[in-house]
Amino acid sequence: MTTVPAVPATPGAPAAPPSTPSSTAAGGRPLRPSRPDAGPARLLGRGLGYAAMVLAAAVILLPFAWMVISSLKNNNQVFTVPVQWVPDPVVWQNYVDIWSRSDMTTWLKNTLVLSVAVTFLQVVTGSFAAYGFSKMHFPGRDVLFLAYVGTIAVPWQSYMIPQFIMLSNAGLSNTLWSIMALQAFSAFGVFLMRQYFETIPDSLCEAARIDGMSEYGIWRRIMLPLSVPAIASLTLLTFVNTWNDYLGPLIYLRSPELWTVQLGLKTFIGQYNAEHALIMTGSVLSVLPIALIFMLGQRYFVEGIATTGVKG
Template sequence: MRTERGLGENVRTALVYAVLIVIAVAMLIPFLWMLGTAFKSSSQVNAIPIIWLPWPLHFGNIVSAWTSVPFGRFFVNTFVVAIASTIGQIITSVLAGYAFARMRFRGKQVLFLLTLATLMIPFQVILIPTFLIIKHLGLVNTLWALILPNLATGFGVFLLRQFFLQIPTEMEEAATIDGAGRWRIMAQIMVPLARPAVATLSVFTFLWAWNSYLWPLIVLNSPTKMTIQVGLSYFQGAHVGEYNVIMAGSFLSLIPIVILFLITQRQLVAGIVAGAVKG
């Protein structure tokens, strides 16, 4: 019986791994095609069968993509928006998350439920009201129009609140006995202990800001203000049919994201798991 059970478990495990491998390969194929096409010549792009590993590598596609449009300006604009959004969201999420986790005040549960409700509303629903607010503030066609809506989200507040709930209250009580106030406790005890959650929020916020397309497309109309995703659309229109150059531009836009993921993947997983333990 034990042998049969062990054999059955091995078969199930093998099937699970097989399914996961198939899914992983299916997700990687478009990325691998993009990567290969970025270094192909024009004749290799339309070759049948598909050439997955082009040789020789045509690095001129990268140079052409970088120089044909102001890619450098697109990168700078996107970095400014992503970094400012990340810093702002960390500050607001830490403050609100700590308040919901530790402080007592009237209407706390109602406010927290309203915060969670924002996670269920697609951005497209509030797109027009948000645009009207930005317009009345005179921020259309500025990077502030991209930064301000990203300064606070329900996801960030929820993630930090869940993490703060796991920290023993005895540590705060001991600090209070030593004469520490709320701000000192939060800055010197709670925030350092919440580094995994802060790192996770930082990565997600940076990714959201970097990959944002619809909102920048609506509020920006000057090429000097474009972010990388809108710039790629503009770039694609200038290189219709040149798929190798278009894929080279897409490859350039992915480099910072891949580097960020490789550096922070451990903190990313740890923060997600830790933040979901206690409700």
């Protein structure tokens, strides 16, 4: 895209069309003014808009900046008056020490295993069930779906105790299986996929049925390829949710060799509560994978939330 310099428009000269960025085509060719109120007021509004956005972004990002900056300091430099916003010297040692001072490797490995397994189960069973709810008609379907919808208003915290007792009786507490069971069958995946399947015309399935394709074939060969954006959304959201989950691991995982990043980080904070720089290093490492995934797939996060949110 060509950057167009913002030329201040002169209101008294209608012969020369004002060439603000919005009234200019991508190639830089001036267009006729489409807005009646294009002019200095509009430019001012745009400037104020940018100023407000930059201010909001700064406030929102400040804690992350603090996190990264503190992780690059010596411990006694973290809290200073006034705040030292540029680390001097830049200390990389924390990023070396954290691996020997904590079990970060184990935590990351466990969290990765859990996140991948949960995401896989959620996407497969969720899209499979969504096909039944969206493209098939049989008795009992709507009652079942209502059961799924109803649980949205039921907080997990209210039934975590009976759930814990059941999973303990099944011998699953203090194993990674418990977290997989906990996270993999949420109503959310069914929802998101169903909302998306509803936008795919039924006539496509009808045509495939007439051609003799089985329902499973339609799911596999027609619905899945057509719903790649929804699958991407669900994959990313589930992965991030599982990665960030703190309460499930807190209740179920007692052995340190099973801990996830969140649980490990929390214990680490308790143990080394005066080592601010090292704690911030651990925090950066726990957020970093999520930040990378988010930057790569942010479009799918946004779309996934918009589909489940408003149309649901």
